[in-house]
Amino acid sequence: MWLAAAAAALLVAGLGLALFWIPEVEGDPAFPIFYLHVPIALTAYACFGWAAWKALRLLWMRESSYDLESYTAVHMGVIFAILTLVTGSIWAKYTWGQWWVWSSRQLVLFLVLFLFYSAYFMLRYSVEPGPRRANMSAVYALFGIVLLPVSFLAIRLAEDVIHPPPVVVTREGPQITDELMLVFVVCLAGMLALAAALYTNELAGKRLDGSLRELRESLQ
Amino acid sequence: MSSSDKFIAGAYLVFLAAVLLYVVIYSFKISRLEREVAELVELARRRRAA
Numbered sequence: 342m343w344l345a346a347a348a349a350a351l352l353v354a355g356l357g358l359a360l361f362w363i364p365e366v367e368g369d370p371a372f373p374i375f376y377l378h379v380p381i382a383l384t385a386y387a388c389f390g391w392a393a394w395k396a397l398r399l400l401w402m403r404e405s406s407y408d409l410e411s412y413t414a415v416h417m418g419v420i421f422a423i424l425t426l427v428t429g430s431i432w433a434k435y436t437w438g439q440w441w442v443w444s445s446r447q448l449v450l451f452l453v454l455f456l457f458y459s460a461y462f463m464l465r466y467s468v469e470p471g472p473r474r475a476n477m478s479a480v481y482a483l484f485g486i487v488l489l490p491v492s493f494l495a496i497r498l499a500e501d502v503i504h505p506p507p508v509v510v511t512r513e514g515p516q517i518t519d520e521l522m523l524v525f526v527v528c529l530a531g532m533l534a535l536a537a538a539l540y541t542n543e544l545a546g547k548r549l550d551g552s553l554r555e556l557r558e559s560l561q
Numbered sequence: 562m563s564s565s566d567k568f569i570a571g572a573y574l575v576f577l578a579a580v581l582l583y584v585v586i587y588s589f590k591i592s593r594l595e596r597e598v599a600e601l602v603e604l605a606r607r608r609r610a611a
Contacts (some may be wrong), residue, residue, distance in 0.1 A: 356573065370565035374572045381576070424579055428572045435568040539583065546590055553597050560604050 344538035351531030358524045374432040375442045376524060380532035382425040382451070386489055388418030388536055389458060393486035396479035408475035409551075411482050413544045415461050417536055422455040455483055 359376035415549035421427060429448070430440045461481055468474040488519035562570075 360569070360573075370563070371568050373569050377572055377576055420579070420583075424576060427575050431568055431575065432571040435565060535580075542587065546587070546594070549594055553594065553601065556601055557597075557604075560601060560608065 345543060348531055348534035348538050351527055351534055353529050355524055359528065363521060363524055369436065371432055371435040374428060374435075376430055376528045378425065378428040379525070381421050381428060382527040383529060384532045384536045385418050385421035385425055385519055386413050386493060387533060388421055388540070389454075389482075389485055389489055392418060392482045392538075393489075396482035399475060399479045400483070402430060405472070405475060408478060409481060409547055410544060412465065413540055413547060415458055415482055417540050419455070419458050419462075420539075421536060422451070422458065425451065426455060449491075450488075454485075454488045454492045457488055461485070473502035 356376060359373045363373070365372070392411045395411035395414060396405045398404065399411060429451075433442065434440050456548055461478065464481055465474060465478050
């Protein structure tokens with residue numbers, strides 16, 4: 342509950358500041374989309390990273406509860422990845438005049454990441470529930486972690502002429518003013534809190550579903 | 562409303578719509594779980610009475 346409240350407060354504050362307080366960035370009037378698009382993308386990476394961590398715990402500790410946690414994190418990550426692609430496309434349409442550019446390695450790598458995790462569900466639902474499915478899903482989620490640094494670093498290494506260069510995490514430090522950085526941090530914290538709130542709710546719902554199924558079986 | 566404002570509004574509305582859609586889907590899920598719990602309670606009562 343407090344996570345959802347924190348997410349709402351931080352997002353309303355952050356996005357409100359981005360829209361009404363930050364002056365227009367020269368050369369990109371659609372820059373307020375940055376405060377939505379980048380935190381959403383980083384949250385998607387965080388969800389996939391969390392899924393891999395839970396998958397590792399499952400394979401290491403042989404504790405079956407981690408399977409549901411890893412699955413829920415992938416579920417959340419895919420939702421945030423879809424939002425990353427959609428908000429990025431809207432920004433791209435304004436800035437580049439196109440919804441999608443296949444020559445941009447950053448875009449294509451993120452799409453590959455999204456498709457990889459979308460295929461996770463196909464794998465999961467093609468196997469009967471049980472330890473075999475849990476192990477296969479965990480190994481798949483762990484493989485995905487390899488794609489995260491590739492996708493994250495692509496924007497830095499690819500010398501992409503289309504996708505804008507990083508401005509927050511660079512070797513020379515943040516390339517944006519303190520005000521922009523402050524609003525970005527508030528938006529990122531809000532987005533992470535939102536993901537944590539959704540993850541907690543979704544996990545509770547899935548656990549409740551499982552418990553009810555078990556109860557029904559024992560009562561019938 | 563300038564051209565950039567429309568795109569900014571579009572991006573923010575997509576995000577808002579996604580959150581609202583999630584809330585709607587989740588409220589359906591909660592209703593289903595409530596119904597299932599009520600069914601199970603009824604089943605347990607009948608078993609106790611029998």
